[in-house]
Structures are given as structure tokens and as C-alpha cells.
Amino acid sequence: MATRPGPLTEWPWQWMGGYKYLVLAPVAMHTAHRLATKGWGDFDPAYTFMLPTLLLRMIHNQIWISLSRYQTARRKHLIVDRSLDFEQVDRERSWDDQIILNGLLFYLGYAIIPNFRLMPVWRTNGALITILLHTGPVEFLYYWFHRALHHHFLYSRYHSHHHASVVTEPITSVIHPFAEHLAYFLLFSISILPPIFMGCGSVLAGVLYITYIDFMNNMGHCNFELMPKWMFQTFPPLKYLIYTPSFHSLHHTQFRTNYSLFMPFYDYIYNTMDSSSDELYERSLKGTKETPDIVHLTHMTSLKSTYHLRIGITSISSKPCNDSVWYMWMLWPVAWLSMVLAWIYGSSAFVVERLKLKKFSMQGWALPRYNFQVMDSSAYGLSWERKSINNLIEKAILDANEKGVKVLSLGLLNQAEQLNGSGELFAKKYPRLRVRLIDGSGLATAVVLNSIPLGTKQVFLCGSNSKVTRATAIALCQRGVQVILNQEKEYGMLKSRVPESRAIYLKFSNDETPQIWIGDSIDDAQGRAPKGTIFIPTSQFPLKKARKDCTYLSNPAMKIPETMQNVHTCENWLPRRVMSAWRIAGILHALEGWEMHECGDDMMNIEKTWSAAIKHGFKPLTKPCSLNSGTDL
Numbered sequence: 001m002a003t004r005p006g007p008l009t010e011w012p013w014q015w016m017g018g019y020k021y022l023v024l025a026p027v028a029m030h031t032a033h034r035l036a037t038k039g040w041g042d043f044d045p046a047y048t049f050m051l052p053t054l055l056l057r058m059i060h061n062q063i064w065i066s067l068s069r070y071q072t073a074r075r076k077h078l079i080v081d082r083s084l085d086f087e088q089v090d091r092e093r094s095w096d097d098q099i100i101l102n103g104l105l106f107y108l109g110y111a112i113i114p115n116f117r118l119m120p121v122w123r124t125n126g127a128l129i130t131i132l133l134h135t136g137p138v139e140f141l142y143y144w145f146h147r148a149l150h151h152h153f154l155y156s157r158y159h160s161h162h163h164a165s166v167v168t169e170p171i172t173s174v175i176h177p178f179a180e181h182l183a184y185f186l187l188f189s190i191s192i193l194p195p196i197f198m199g200c201g202s203v204l205a206g207v208l209y210i211t212y213i214d215f216m217n218n219m220g221h222c223n224f225e226l227m228p229k230w231m232f233q234t235f236p237p238l239k240y241l242i243y244t245p246s247f248h249s250l251h252h253t254q255f256r257t258n259y260s261l262f263m264p265f266y267d268y269i270y271n272t273m274d275s276s277s278d279e280l281y282e283r284s285l286k287g288t289k290e291t292p293d294i295v296h297l298t299h300m301t302s303l304k305s306t307y308h309l310r311i312g313i314t315s316i317s318s319k320p321c322n323d324s325v326w327y328m329w330m331l332w333p334v335a336w337l338s339m340v341l342a343w344i345y346g347s348s349a350f351v352v353e354r355l356k357l358k359k360f361s362m363q364g365w366a367l368p369r370y371n372f373q374v375m376d377s378s379a380y381g382l383s384w385e386r387k388s389i390n391n392l393i394e395k396a397i398l399d400a401n402e403k404g405v406k407v408l409s410l411g412l413l414n415q416a417e418q419l420n421g422s423g424e425l426f427a428k429k430y431p432r433l434r435v436r437l438i439d440g441s442g443l444a445t446a447v448v449l450n451s452i453p454l455g456t457k458q459v460f461l462c463g464s465n466s467k468v469t470r471a472t473a474i475a476l477c478q479r480g481v482q483v484i485l486n487q488e489k490e491y492g493m494l495k496s497r498v499p500e501s502r503a504i505y506l507k508f509s510n511d512e513t514p515q516i517w518i519g520d521s522i523d524d525a526q527g528r529a530p531k532g533t534i535f536i537p538t539s540q541f542p543l544k545k546a547r548k549d550c551t552y553l554s555n556p557a558m559k560i561p562e563t564m565q566n567v568h569t570c571e572n573w574l575p576r577r578v579m580s581a582w583r584i585a586g587i588l589h590a591l592e593g594w595e596m597h598e599c600g601d602d603m604m605n606i607e608k609t610w611s612a613a614i615k616h617g618f619k620p621l622t623k624p625c626s627l628n629s630g631t632d633l
Helices: 014-038 045-074 086-091 097-112 124-149 152-163 170-174 178-197 203-220 229-234 236-240 245-254 265-269 277-286 303-308 326-345 383-403 424-429 441-451 467-478 488-495 500-505 522-528 581-592 606-615
Strands: 294-299 350-357 360-367 407-410 436-438 458-461 482-485 506-508 516-519 534-537 557-559 578-580
Touching (some): 097 178, 294 581, 303 326, 360 581, 441 581, 516 522, 557 581
Parallel strands (some): 294 360, 482 506, 516 534
């Protein structure tokens, strides 16, 4: 919102929230009616292209968003190296409003201007007129209109909303108040309407012009330099005809320079070009090579988890993952296609995010593999796929080792015991690894232990198949808390690990059901738990179901320090600014300079790891979460 919002600041359909696309329902219904009554023969080119063009614009913008976030995570040609936060993501969530507005106005124009219905697919003379009108009147008028928007009266009421984003993303280009978008539409109509009234307009010329506007807008705000130097060396006047991302980025950091739309020559004419434009372009194009100190190696989970990556859909990735949201199913075909491409072409991990804490830089890498949240039916659960997945993990470890990464933490199923022995396979295969391999079990166990209510005398252990669950049970016995199991095999296995002097606190019973349940198999066992039971999961994955009469704590996780930068997405199903204990453990290893691997049977000292986490500003999730759906854990 602008600092002092003026008239027509809010969008007319803002109150509709996620149902705003219903404003296009009349257009869709009219199209369906024409198709049902008159058939395809009644569709002229302008009407035929209208709705597909809106969809293609959304896809075009999303491609730019993903490309920009991927490139800025790699950092090589980054322009502005500042933190992006949830506040900006929320402010820019409505980037599709302008596409809805354009769709309504195009339909209105079609309804009241007869020449719209007479337009052919292509007319060369009309396209040339559009180019000339943009180069002349549109660029000139935009320059002065833009300067006027920076006058304190209009800036405080409208344009300050756009400039609230100093670190720009492609979608920042269309984040303006409603009134400002109306003005831009009228401005760009100067290039579109005259050829139509002259009888030489064409559908393809209009679509290409809109695509050009979207392309240049996205490019100018993408925050990484991509314009090759040879273009300007081959044709020097090009520097006056096309701007670069670094050129426009200066407008967002300096505010009163580089006002031009897409062609900088008016800034040269009126002496408003920033003197550092060329130097910033050279520096950004050259780029910098940054070696992260810490890498967290994760993987996709459900089929639609691609959207939840930082490089995915911003409105989805900035909230806890929830596959039950209705519109996720509309995107299923794209999710399925991305999975197929990942299996065919995914031969290595790729960068998905970049964070910073104190002097340490961190990257998240993702393997192009899925688990679909059901271990037995996933690639991670198929024996013939284990070798392939381990090869991908091994390749990522060796790549991190070669780059000089200090710590690599294994996330989700990348550290599954049945897959690679919690990373022990790689530590033994490469005994001289410089990068430390971390499975995070020490801190995860500490988080579980510190989640148990004070004064607890008994807990029920439902599932002891994981390293964290076994460590939790042993630690509880050592503290004098009775651990009850009803699986004889698990009881025998744990009893062999518990010190003999504490074995009395481990009990096998089919009758006793305490109020505190801990384990990695809660989903299968919770049906027989008494009312009011507190469930404390030890798994990295959320529960798939939950009871309304019980309390469910989060999977082992902690709140991250406020000083951690560039956090604007949620880690899988965890809330904002909350990170899994397994990932935090890797960060602590780097912060503390610990040299040991934490994999296989090796585990960091629980108390030592917990103390280090608190010291560095990580906070426990003290408030239990009562849930109606396990996907919200």
C-alpha cells in the first residue's frame, strides 16, 4: 500500500481474495454460449486469441519468476545483494491483477469497437505503426508521467507502493495501485488503438506488443544481469534503444534517475541517467563466484511440491505446504510434466535458495526425485531406485566438497537409514572428505526431549524405527522417565541399547497408554490413544490425519533468528521462519566449527547441540499445535 493511499488505490475485486478470477466468469460463459450455439465458425481471430493470451501471459511471467529466483540463488550475476522478506512477497502476491484487468478491458474494447472483430491475424503495416507509436509518443509520455509520479504528491499516494521493493523481482514490475494501472493501460493503448481504427491492426501484432511489454518489464526487474556485452559492441546505438536490468535497478535504489520505460535515450536527453549505470552493468555482468559455507540437500516430496520450492509459485511457497488446497489440482498436469522431466533429465542437484546468517552463507540444493509422502510407493522406497538416488546424493556431496563447502546436511529421505545408513555410506567410502556430513539427529532428539511437558513420568513409544526415536527413548530412560512399548521386536532391540542400570525404565505392555505419545508411527497407532493425548512426532514428515480431541506438536523444528536473511519461503509444511532441526544442525556445525561427521550411529551430544542452538538465537516452538489436518503440521 502507498504511504498515503489516494483514490482508486485498491483493486475493485480485492475483497474477493482468491476467488477474484470469478470476475472473468461472464467472458468465459459468453465464450461457452457462442461455442454451443454457433460453433467454432463464429469465432473471429481477436475473440479466439483473447483468453489464451491471458493464460500465456501468466505462464510467461511465472517463467521469469522461476528463472530470476534460480539465478539470484546462484548469485553469479546478482545486481542488488539485499534480503528479500515475507512482507515483500505478500505485497506482490497480487501480480496477476493486471492480467485480469487487461482481460476485462480487452473484452470491453471488443464489444464496443467494431474494428476489433474485423482484425486479421497479421498486417505488417499495422505492426510497423505500433512500433513507431511506441518508440515515439509512448516512450516520451511514459518518461514524463514517470517523473510526475516521483513528485511527492503522486509518489506518496501511488508510486511509493511500487518502490517499496528495493530488491526487485520480475513481478515487482506490475505491482502498482489500481489507478496507476489504468493510466498505464491508456498509455499503451496509444500503440494499439490507432492501427485498429485505421483498419490495419492485427491480432498477432497486438499479442506480440503485449508480450514485448511483459518481457521488458520482467527483464528490467529480474535483479540479475543477462544482456550480453557483444550486443552493445556490435551495435553501439542499441544502448539508447534497450535498457538492461542493472540500468533499471538503479532506479529502485537511487529513485530519481533512469526514469525511461524501455528505451533509455530520454534519460540521456534530459540528463537523468545515473552516472554509475555503465559501471554497474559491467560489474553485474562479470559477476562474483560465491562458495556457500553450508549446503542443505533436500528433495521434492509430493507431486506438487515443485510449486513449493523457492523457484516455484510465490503465493504457494510463502505458506506451509498444503496439497489439499483446491487450486493445486488445477495445476496437476504441469506438476506431472515436471516430474517426468525431472526423471528424464535430472542428473544432479540444483540450487533452490540462498540464505545468510552472520558471516555464513547457505544454499539449499534439491535432488530431482520425489517420495510422494508415502515411503512404500516412492522412488526412495524402491530398491532398484536406491542406487540411482545414492549416486545423486554422492555426486552432490563430491560437488560440495570440491567447491569448499564446510558442512552438508542431509534432509528428508536423503539420510534414510535404509537408503544409505544416515549418510554413513558416503563417510566410509570417502574417508578424506573435507565437507562434514550431518544427519541432524542430535538436535532433532534434543528438540523432541525439550517438547515433552515438565513432570512427565511415562511416555508411549509408537514406532522406534528411526535414529531419532531410538535416541529419544534411550535418553528418556536415562532421565528416569518410563518408556512403554507394545511391539515385542522393538522392545527387544531398544533393551539391548539401554544401559543395564536404566533398563528398568523400559517396559513392554499392551495395556498401559500414557497421555504422551512419541514416535515415527503415530499415524498408524493414534486411533487407540485416550482422549487428550499429546502427540510428539519424531519424523521429518507431517501426519496425514489427526484427531480433534488430541494435541499435536510440530515435527522437530525451531524458530530461526531474526538476523537470518533472505527468508521468504516456508520449509515444506513448517510455518514461516521455522526450520527443521535436521537443517539447523548443519548450520550449528558451521557456526561452532565442529569437525566430526554426524551420520551412521554417530550422534552429537544432545545437550551440547541444544545449548548451541539457543546460544545462536534459535528458539523452541513452545506453543503446541492443535490440528484438524495433518498436512498443516
